[in-house]
């Protein structure tokens with residue numbers, strides 16, 4: 018049975034973060050804060066062409082420059098990698114072809130950055146330019162007469178297609194036919210990028226082994242006869258490689274470093290310092306990590322590379338631009354009958370997570386509304402631009418925008434209030450979606466109630482004066498995925514926990530702290546279960562040498578999986594402590610409570626001792642105390658069809674937003690006054706952290722709605738493929754002056770499988786921001802914004818068109 | 831660090847420090863790479879993000895675009911210098927209590943901007959806080975928790991006189 022709030026001491030209450038003061042005092046160490054003795058500085062030479070063959074590279078002048086210790090090119094690391102095991106299509110440095118402006122071709126390590134930059138100028142690369150594919154239209158039209166972005170896997174195929182997914186559930190055409198109301202719309206979601214304030218940074222360290230007593234080293238590549246060892250530096254197997262990186266996936270980085278550099282994984286160590294923001298932008302290996310490692314192996318000195326801000330924009334892996342067409346049908350009462358979607362994803366030069374993105378573009382739409390029939394047809398194409406990948410709300414933010422605007426249009430057609438429209442289509446709890454995903458807890462109705470009430474919706478919708486309006490939208494998101502990125506049957510998350518006679522709890526956690534607070538979550542669990550004050554819990558983290566494997570901070574999996582793992586470990590220890598104390602007092606173990614730094618006898622709490630004394634008793638009885646906890650997802654819960662595992666999650670979160678806007682019809686400027694965010698996160702383990710995720714998400718959605726555009730120059734303007742403005746000034750992210758007031762309303766539908774009932778909060782709350790704002794603009798001035806971003810020129814153009822058509826007015830009730 | 835070509839004197843966090851740096855260094859580079867004061871962060875290196883904000887003679891200053899010569903002889907306070915041996919600055923404590931630092935990368939710069947604000951105004955309005963922080967980008971929080979923390983710190987500082 019679910020515990021009520023008063024049963025908890027730590028969980029559910031505002032708490033400090035365990036590293037909070039470190040951060041606010043400036044003591045916290047991030048990757049670029051680390052300096053190793055003898056450290057060299059690396060730089061990467063990047064392609065100036067969007068698509069070109071590399072004819073030759075001459076590094077001799079760079080190598081001869083004083084202060085340069087090593088240069089590497091694609092030939093030094095001729096192994097492809099990719100975060101998705103089925104689509105490895107990248108080399109750490111381009112081997113014979115560059116595919117976007119910014120593709121890395123060579124890297125140098127020198128005594129300082131200045132020298133490294135000078136050395137880059139001395140590298141001579143001869144390119145043969147190839148026709149580029151700047152957009153999905155040209156990429157899809159390609160006939161093979163010029164090289165595709167990637168060679169086609171099979172003769173006759175278009176190599177520019179990364180992935181095509183077509184799924185159909187229910188009688189889409191039949192139900193569309195019989196729908197009383199059908200709305201059709203075309204939507205465009207512009208690409209956006211993560212822009213963490215910390216640029217990517219990595220440091221490599223190579224520690225060679227001493228010679229072996231028996232005189233036998235491990236075989237070199239040449240001895241193995243694979244012929245690739247010509248200039249590969251020291252024996253790759255005979256040393257230890259350590260890489261510090263601002264990554265959100267240390268485990269995948271560990272795997273790929275070992276594979277690509279041909280070092281035994283047992284000899285690779287990845288250390289993740291604190292990470293200065295990620296949002297999906299650091300969730301796969303990047304060129305700099307391979308380069309620092311290879312350069313360290315080659316030079317025998319530690320090597321650091323820090324991306325410039327410009328490089329961060331080119332590294333990208335952000336939100337895919339989506340071209341979307343939706344047909345949505347409902348009955349006269351507003352009940353959804355059929356949904357039909359066609360989507361083209363502009364993927365950029367590499368696959369990245371694209372295979373998953375293509376599935377997510379359709380798979381995650383089937384809640385919180387029941388839809389009897391659903392079809393999506395999604396095609397991801399390669400283009401000669403920086404690769405797109407996962408950004409907060411991976412693959413599902415774009416379709417959610419289109420779909421929630423469709424809902425608004427339908428509501429108007431059938432004469433329903435859009436909040437009610439969403440209510441009557443509620444899918445319910447403990448049910449299956451049309452694509453067979455299992456929904457358990459579901460607080461979506463409460464979310465709708467909360468934003469409706471808090472925003473004063475009933476007095477505002479269609480009632481505010483012209484120029485002012487409100488809009489609503491809903492969404493759902495996963496709490497991690499049931500299936501990991503590479504197929505395996507090992508746990509997705511784990512911790513080791515130790516207690517000892519000092520009274521302290523030590524937790525070893527492999528989870529990735531990227532600002533969301535997961536280190537603190539394990540500490541809250543330990544304090545809750547073992548009854549110690551928070552200050553007595555230490556969390557040791559972010560080091561693959563001494564923490565158990567956790568798959569990383571992505572797909573909103575961490576709190577859910579790590580929390581469950583931590584509860585399991587802590588409860589094993591608690592049982593030992595209870596047993597030891599019970600024996601001492603000659604009572605039942607179940608009667609021993611651990612709370613507030615004390616062990617107490619439940620029937621008479623006057624009988625007590627400190628947790629330290631209790632831990633002493635346990636250590637005396639059981640010996641040294643440690644426990645492991647791990648979590649693995651249910652593997653039998655997914656759709657029974659090809660691709661049916663993608664989107665399957667142990668639990669889903671739900672969100673509703675109301676946005677209120679004021680539109681200036683003379684300038685097209687949209688002023689978002691306020692966004693009310695209600696989010697069902699299961700139990701909020703620390704409401705302060707949950708609110709922080711909700712506010713940060715709503716902010717980021719607002720930013721994408723109004724300001725952000727990750728765009729590249731086409732052939733008409735300057736050099737094709739160049740980023741339009743790769744700086745934090747030109748790529749506009751909201752300042753404090755731009756950001757609207759945000760109000761968080763936490764809804765707790767206690768989830769049966771979540772840790773203490775918790776679900777995700779990090780990504781779901783982003784989704785509805787964008788359609789809620791679009792729908793509010795419509796309520797304000799009667800203009801539909803079906804393309805992002807809603808920048809003043811774009812809004813102004815729509816307003817002019819509406820003026821011409823005589824539709825610039827408050828929409829009818 | 832490239833070869834030093836000059837020696838500058840900085841009054842950093844109450845200490846008089848002499849540091850040899852290349853002439854093209856910025857104040858941020860001198861602090862981070864010359865003096866090991868890594869609390870101030872580099873988010874863009876071109877004056878756009880505010881992560882490198884320090885106080886120079888009490889004024890919030892973007893250290894990444896401050897040539898080191900300009901800082902010669904000036905009084906610099908970085909995030910490391912806001913608190914005292916007895917404890918953190920109320921702003922630092924309230925940032926922690928309010929969850930105003932998520933990834934924490936913008937935090938040192940924001941704290942310096944906020945400290946300058948509270949030094950001239952003991953009871954700033956929300957609007958004044960927004961304006962004072964408008965040169966500091968935060969990508970994590972949506973700013974709400976930051977405002978709350980600054981307001982709480984101001985109240986605490988008023989109470990403590």
Ligand code: FES
Pocket residue numbers: 871872873874875876877878879880881882883892893894895
């Ligand atoms: S690092 Fe100075 S403003 Fe960005």
Ligand code: FES
Pocket residue numbers: 214293294532930931932933934935936937967968969970971
């Ligand atoms: S807390 Fe991450 S950028 Fe502000």
